Amino acid sequence: MQTRTLGRTGPAVSALGLGAMGMSGAYGAADRTESIATVHAALEAGVTLIDTGDFYAMGHNELLLAEALHGRDRDSYALSVKFGMLRGPGHEFGGTDARPEAVKNFLAYSLTRLGTDHIDIYRPARLDPAVPIEETVGAIAEMIDAGHVRHVGLSEVDAATIRRAHAVHPIADLQIEYSLLSRAVEADILPTLRELGIGLTAYGVLSRGLISGHWSTDRAAPGDIRGSSPRFSSGNVEHNLALVEALRRVAEEKGCTVAQLAIAWVAAQGSDVGDIVPLVGARTRGRLAEALPAVELDLTADDLAEIEKAVPAGAARGDRYPPAFMSTLGAGN
């Protein structure tokens, strides 16, 4: 597995990261034994970046990772942890808290659940509109000085916020949705990251499975957040799946799968400077095995032009989040 250095000051990590959210039920029930086997298979394949959030099923995801990572050399992988999203007993989302005292509180709980003495990249999941980003980043920087955190990351913030945060402490990476269907980052955010020397860890590279080549309209199951996603909703999903079929024709010519082509496309957007690391949300060893070779796939200029023709920028129908969440994002669709 190739490696990438996240930004000018961030850690060196594998060219493909593993996101663990789906292992805690975001996409319907997940199998705990298979989830743990998937983490092990990823580590064995050379994946060294693992992403989680303390609010993924209220700590369930961190406890799962603690079990999966138990006994492993702590320096052999990097943990990226998001914090700040508030939830209630019914699992409903209730805003964001990124006050300095909340940063330290969330961190203490995450360190305990993860069974580790440090987090490699710690990031607020969303901007807290009531707290200047300088205060949140300042608190994480204090935790770096105290040895509990190694690097500051950001998630779903706009270019102006990235600049303000970076002025307080160097930012390793921004985590943001980036895929063939979600290209808003290309306008201001990507140039800002490159100017400041900040990496990008791209999530939703398969648009949550929509452009994996495995989605069909009869797949939405109870508890699966895709059931409330505008891109998966009736009227939009048919249009979006027609884009996938166009992509499938390009993949067949290239001799790869649709998912591999979609992941390789994201990786290729940073290939000349090595500043983009796709995070894949595989929750089974089968999906992981499909995703891993994608970062070795070499896309030529002709391939990229064919992909662009199949799925032009802005071709997706439907927002990337339900209406209540759209205003919390750093970029549009």
Ligand SMILES: NC(=O)c1ccc[n+]([C@@H]2O[C@H](COP(=O)([O-])OP(=O)(O)OC[C@H]3O[C@@H](n4cnc5c(N)ncnc54)[C@H](OP(=O)(O)O)[C@@H]3O)[C@@H](O)[C@H]2O)c1
């Ligand atoms: N910063 C943020 O705001 C934010 C937001 C969301 C996620 N994230 C992070 O990013 C990670 C990845 O995001 P995501 O899970 O939404 O994105 P994704 O990789 O676009 O979608 C993952 C889903 O795609 C399906 N899939 C089909 N083929 C696959 C393959 N070969 N490899 C992997 N998945 C395949 C799987 O669903 P089935 O198993 O049902 O087929 C899987 O659960 C998350 O786990 C989380 O750590 C961050």
